[in-house]
Amino acid sequence: AQRVTQPEKLLSVFKGAPVELKCNYSYSGSPELFWYVQYSRQRLQLLLRHISRESIKGFTADLNKGETSFHLKKPFAQEEDSAMYYCALRGNSGGSNYKLTFGKGTLLTVNP
């Protein structure tokens, strides 16, 4: 079975402070990991994927297979980063190729 755990329901930081949203996963094979984001009054959308190893809106995430983690980080948070963030996992076998398993989400608030 595959599982994604986001231990923090709420995270509040001040503008300019570093931010880290935690994500841990459980999967027997080699999964793909993603971060999705939902800004206020907008639709849920893909933020980044681990394979591309890119920085989007200043956010990065590194897949740590030893710790089974995929934490999302940004060195200097901005107010516009305030949103709900979901970590998601895609398996690599059979029907799991089509599915994403989402965590419960972390609501990030960046205070001025």
Added chain:
Amino acid sequence: SQTIHQWPATLVQPVGSPLSLECTVEGTSNPNLYWYRQAAGRGLQLLFYSVGIGQISSEVPQNLSASRPQDRQFILSSKKLLLSDSGFYLCAWSGDSRAYEQYFGPGTRLTVT
């Protein structure tokens, strides 16, 4: 460009009544389609997904069912709603080659009274 529509946006239904939520996608063919329920504190729960017409996979046994009568149409139904069916329902689509990148609709807020 591709767009995804859901309706209705909000719905209030009594317990025991039937349900039909509709999702349609434009601008693409043979999409993978998904129904999720988003509940506060419980995140996004995948309910059903479909990789083609008439092909439905159920993830969670429950009071709901899904159908795909046309390539770009996905319907979520129930014969008799329960209070526990209340929630925010999201439809999503993805392409076959990039199934990890799902595009979400605006959602339907269902309240069962």
